[in-house]
Amino acid sequence: xxxxxxxxxxxxxxxxxxxxxxxxxxxxxxxxxxxxxxxxxxxxxxxxxxxxxxxxxxxxxxxxxxxxxxxxxxxxxxxxxxxxxxxxxxxxxxxxxxxxxxxxxxxxxxxxxxxxxxxxxxxxxxxxxxxxxxxxxxxxxxxxxxxxxxxxxxxxxxxxxxxxxxxxxxxxxxxxxxxxxxxxxxxx
Numbered sequence: 001x002x003x004x005x006x007x008x009x010x011x012x013x014x015x016x017x018x019x020x021x022x023x024x025x026x027x028x029x030x031x032x033x034x035x036x037x038x039x040x041x042x043x044x045x046x047x048x049x050x051x052x053x054x055x056x057x058x059x060x061x062x063x064x065x066x067x068x069x070x071x072x073x074x075x076x077x078x079x080x081x082x083x084x085x086x087x088x089x090x091x092x093x094x095x096x097x098x099x100x101x102x103x104x105x106x107x108x109x110x111x112x113x114x115x116x117x118x119x120x121x122x123x124x125x126x127x128x129x130x131x132x133x134x135x136x137x138x139x140x141x142x143x144x145x146x147x148x149x150x151x152x153x154x155x156x157x158x159x160x161x162x163x164x165x166x167x168x169x170x171x172x173x174x175x176x177x178x179x180x181x182x183x184x185x186x187x188x
Contacts, residue, residue, distance in 0.1 A: 027085035030074035036092035037077075037099065039070065040106040046113040053120050062116070069109050077101035128154040131170045139172060140165055 047066060051059050083092050096102075131154045138147065142160035149156050154169040159180070166176040 029082040030071045032083050033074035033078050033092060034070050036089040037096060037102050043106050043110045046110055050113050050116050073105040077105060128168050128170055130154045135169055138167055
C-alpha cells in the first residue's frame, strides 16, 4: 500500500505526537503577530527584573497577566487582522503597517511592570535607619542647590548643578548618583 501524506495530515500527526510537550509552537494569531513584531527590549528587561524579585507564587500570576497583556497588544494593534498558522512573519509585518500602536502598547506594558517594581521597592524595609543625631554637614559632588530628607530612613536626596544624589546620613557616603537630566527631585 503506497500512501502519500498531505502536509496538513503530517502537521496533525505532529500535533498529536507533541500534544503534551512544550515543544509545540503556539500557532494562535496573537502569538504569530507578537512574534512578527516583537515586544521592545526594555519591556523584556523590566519583566525579567520583576520576575527575579518576586517569589514563585507571584511569578505565576505576573506571567499570566503578562501573557494577557501580550494578547491584548496583538488584538488592539491588529485591528481585526488574523493571520493563519502558516503565515510568515514577513507577511504579517506587511499587513500590519501601524507600528506606532505596538510602540504605545509596549510603553503601557513597561509602565505596568514599572508600577510593580515600585511596589516591590516600597514593600522593602528602609535603606538605612534614621540616625540618632543629626550630622553637622553633608558632602556632595558640587555645590548643593537643595536637599530633602526622608521621614522613614536616614537618607537625604541632594541636588547639585549636575547630579541628583542619595546620601546616607549616618556614614555620609553616597548611595546613588544620577545625572540631573535623567531624573527629577521628589520626596524621598
